Amino acid sequence: MSIRITALTDPEETSAGRRLAWLASGPDGRPAGHAFLRLFTREGQRHLAELDVQVHPAERRGRVGTLLLDAAVAAARRDGRSTVIAQAGAASPGAAFLTAGGFRAALALTYARLPLADADLPALTALAEKPHPGYRLTAWEGTVPDELADTYVASRRAMDDMPMGAVDYGTVAWDLDRVRAAAAAVSARGDILHTVAAVDRSDGAVVGFTELVVPGDGTGDALHYGTAVLPEHRGRGLARWMKADSIVRARERHPRLGGLLTDTADNNPHMRRVNDELGYLPTHTAHEYQLDL
DSSP states (O other): OOOEEEEEOOOOBOSSEEEEEEEEEOTTOOEEEEEEEEEEOSTTOTTEEEEEEEEOGGGTTTTHHHHHHHHHHHHHHHTTOOEEEEEEETTSHHHHHHHHTTOEEEEEEEEEEEEGGGSOHHHHHHHHHSOOTTEEEEEEESSOOHHHHHHHHHHGGGGTTOOOTTOOOOOOOOOHHHHHHHHHHHHHTTOEEEEEEEEETTTTEEEEEEEEEEOTTSOEEEEEEEEEEOGGGTTSSHHHHHHHHHHHHHHHHOTTEEEEEEEEETTOHHHHHHHHHHTOEEEEEEEEEEEEO
């Protein structure tokens, strides 16, 4: 079957990146698959591109995916990228496809879900209310309050040593503009960003945070973004404390939510243990794949 690959104009462009897109179609013009290539544009990540290839099940094994992959990788090379990453479920057709295309598995991720109907709310409330000497919790919706902005931005370096396996994500430099832009992007698509932060009582500085994105209508599943604690404040149970508080708040403020979703690198045993203790149940495993150009 003759496959036509058409480059498309994708209007989605943010301060962090832009996307290229391709559509694969058959002789009759019927769509057979598509590919998106996200080109990161921030300092420290300009070497990086992220690929998503999707082929209609009926069109698989007909070179559709290969042609889309070739188009995207060629575009990444032309743009001067040295690393392309993509994700696929463990032992899935996508994993086999990426491996055949020269990608290597660089990071294993465990996905988990906390079904809120089954959550032990009294135990979670007790964890959230347990005092942690020298610290207090605070929370907000949307962008960070002005009085916490500087130390919250500074606390983002807690993500710098997050276990990432062998994936070359580069370095991510956070400033207030980026923090506000991220919150604005969540709001623009109609979702709600909830943040719980741990604050050092001695100086009022944010030393850790956990983020949860809730669908705008308060139904379905919410998604955890980052959870991190500054290195000098680790070992005090702050991640568990913040996440327990986030769960309790989500349950109280959005009673129609079905569950909370999270993913954790397999080489991050601390956060996996926190999730296990809070009642998250593993759902599946996926891998981040990397192609070095």
